[in-house]
Amino acid sequence: MTVPVTPTLLYLDNITVSFDGFRALNALSLAIDHAEMRAIIGPNGAGKTTMMDVITGKTQPNEGTALFEGTHDLTALDETAIAELGIGRKFQTPTIFEMHTVEDNLLLALKNRRGPLATLLSRGVNQDMVRIDALLERVRLTAQRHRRAGELSHGQKQWLEIGMLLAQEPKLLLIDEPAAGMTDQETADTADLLRDIARSKAVIVVEHDMTFVRDLGVKVTCLHEGSVLAEGSLDAVSANERVVEVYLGR
Amino acid sequence: MRTHSLFDRQTILVLSLLAAAAILVPTMNELPPPGSALHLSDHLVPLLGKYVCFALLALSVDLIWGFSGILSLGHGAFFALGGYAMGMYLMRQIGPRGVYGDPILPDFMIFLNWKELPWFWHGFDWFPFAALMVLLVPGALALVFGWFAFRSRVTGVYFSIITQAMTFALMLAFFRNDMGLGGNNGLTDFKEILGFPVQNGSTRIALFVLSVLALASGYLLCRWVVGSTFGKVLVAVRDAESRTRFLGYRVEHYKLTVFTLSALLAGVAGALYVPQVGIINPSEFAPANSIEVVIWVAVGGRGTLAGAIFGALLVNAGKTWFTAALPEFWLFALGGLFVFVTLFMPRGILGAAGDLWERSSQKLRARRSPQPATHAAE
Ligand SMILES: Nc1ncnc2c1ncn2[C@@H]1O[C@H](COP(=O)(O)OP(=O)(O)O)[C@@H](O)[C@H]1O
Ligand SMILES: [Mg+2]
Numbered sequence: 114m115t116v117p118v119t120p121t122l123l124y125l126d127n128i129t130v131s132f133d134g135f136r137a138l139n140a141l142s143l144a145i146d147h148a149e150m151r152a153i154i155g156p157n158g159a160g161k162t163t164m165m166d167v168i169t170g171k172t173q174p175n176e177g178t179a180l181f182e183g184t185h186d187l188t189a190l191d192e193t194a195i196a197e198l199g200i201g202r203k204f205q206t207p208t209i210f211e212m213h214t215v216e217d218n219l220l221l222a223l224k225n226r227r228g229p230l231a232t233l234l235s236r237g238v239n240q241d242m243v244r245i246d247a248l249l250e251r252v253r254l255t256a257q258r259h260r261r262a263g264e265l266s267h268g269q270k271q272w273l274e275i276g277m278l279l280a281q282e283p284k285l286l287l288i289d290e291p292a293a294g295m296t297d298q299e300t301a302d303t304a305d306l307l308r309d310i311a312r313s314k315a316v317i318v319v320e321h322d323m324t325f326v327r328d329l330g331v332k333v334t335c336l337h338e339g340s341v342l343a344e345g346s347l348d349a350v351s352a353n354e355r356v357v358e359v360y361l362g363r
Numbered sequence: 364m365r366t367h368s369l370f371d372r373q374t375i376l377v378l379s380l381l382a383a384a385a386i387l388v389p390t391m392n393e394l395p396p397p398g399s400a401l402h403l404s405d406h407l408v409p410l411l412g413k414y415v416c417f418a419l420l421a422l423s424v425d426l427i428w429g430f431s432g433i434l435s436l437g438h439g440a441f442f443a444l445g446g447y448a449m450g451m452y453l454m455r456q457i458g459p460r461g462v463y464g465d466p467i468l469p470d471f472m473i474f475l476n477w478k479e480l481p482w483f484w485h486g487f488d489w490f491p492f493a494a495l496m497v498l499l500v501p502g503a504l505a506l507v508f509g510w511f512a513f514r515s516r517v518t519g520v521y522f523s524i525i526t527q528a529m530t531f532a533l534m535l536a537f538f539r540n541d542m543g544l545g546g547n548n549g550l551t552d553f554k555e556i557l558g559f560p561v562q563n564g565s566t567r568i569a570l571f572v573l574s575v576l577a578l579a580s581g582y583l584l585c586r587w588v589v590g591s592t593f594g595k596v597l598v599a600v601r602d603a604e605s606r607t608r609f610l611g612y613r614v615e616h617y618k619l620t621v622f623t624l625s626a627l628l629a630g631v632a633g634a635l636y637v638p639q640v641g642i643i644n645p646s647e648f649a650p651a652n653s654i655e656v657v658i659w660v661a662v663g664g665r666g667t668l669a670g671a672i673f674g675a676l677l678v679n680a681g682k683t684w685f686t687a688a689l690p691e692f693w694l695f696a697l698g699g700l701f702v703f704v705t706l707f708m709p710r711g712i713l714g715a716a717g718d719l720w721e722r723s724s725q726k727l728r729a730r731r732s733p734q735p736a737t738h739a740a741e
Contacts, residue, residue, distance in 0.1 A: 227613065
């Protein structure tokens, strides 16, 4: 067995991403523990989504280390391989399969064998349906089961995507702006759901909505211009002079 | 689920119609005396057989374009390669009955002053080998071509363009005499297939029925594929490719699998086509041919399978009628039809009919039950 070089689940060190000379991420470092939930805040363009792109293999960093479970070098893997390691992602705008039913969206996300031959011979067995029942219950979409996902409301789509994330049974969930476009009640419910998920899994949530972040009640990291500006409890971070400057000074 | 019951109804309908064609065409050709209104004249049998082969080709294009969003504008190449494999078998069956009477060498090789059969012609005198090549040659090309294209994530219009380039390059290659496949004349003057004279009425009937069987099997195969979880992944790739990757699917493996499968179907279609039309030449590789197939599918209804069959039959019947009655207008009619369907029936004729059917049955349901029907009730 190889000895993990770091005990943390996700370890980013000195990550730099530049787009034609513009540094979207600038020597970013971050560590997430097993079953930790972390909220990431920061003004628009701070690099929050780009950070998720690096973790999930969508963007190659120009520099830096990204390790998962201490041993897996994320910069050397592609999206599929990283998903297989157990990193799931919810996008900033809900990205679901609109032509498929809610049920089929979850079926495709279920942790099952992913090869063409395995899926060619599979047609959704009862066991899968039992798992889907439980997921639908959890994201409150039981009544929408046979509707096309494209017909759902914005909030329902967000929840379906969270359901798909859970179906993958990942070790780490990356959730980009889950409360965007939600009503206050939906936002509060989403915070409850995420807290519940975080009991067994590591979660990184990017969010602008401060009420929502307060509801989560977890450690907060504030990004600015591609690096960490402040880290700590929400109260400590919001009291930080530089954070106030970045947020309120604009 | 509502989609499934519709699919099943569609499958039954398609198979019944194909069974009816397989029974009616031979009967109407054999039984009623020539001159009777019910008689189907001899020259129509291979013509209908040709349409059926085109329908199978259209089906193969719908499988990748309709369900996986891969717009191949080079499927005519797989069709032609399957056709050439069959043509090579048919050439070798001619034996000493050619004009030059050489027992081994086809006429065009004698004409080119060749002394020996090129290596790649060996084995083609044996039908099982030729049948294997009908699958292997298009399949291998699709596998190699697809592997490079999908691995480098060539998608959308770029993929369409390189498939056009592929079929164009093959056309130029096959035009060359030293390719050893008959140059611009191609392969023709066939005598026998499996010992039966290709020109005979009964052979033509048998080929027609075989083509219908191949189409029915191809349809069932496609239905089976799109009904599996694999098929759902394909649609997911079509609608949100990168999302599918983040779910942990190897999108390029899926594309490669379905692209190769589709090329195999196209190859079989080409192989059945050649003995019925009696010739295969490089013009089958013409880029415009592949584009025409896409038009058939668009007209019939992309992503419905049955629509591809319907579109191929409809457009080709129209082409036959036009080229006899108003030859100058055929291309305008085809272009007009394509523009009309794209503008007013983006889901094709069958797609539009399906929408109409769903709307009217919904109205009917609403009228029957006084309470508004909820989706949960399905
Ligand atoms: N593919 C790209 N090409 C060029 N610039 C990009 C690209 N992706 C992101 N950026 C830039 O990087 C910066 C960070 O973007 P992003 O990570 O989306 O910010 P956030 O999610 O924090 O709002 C922005 O200025 C954005 O314009
Ligand atoms: Mg963002």
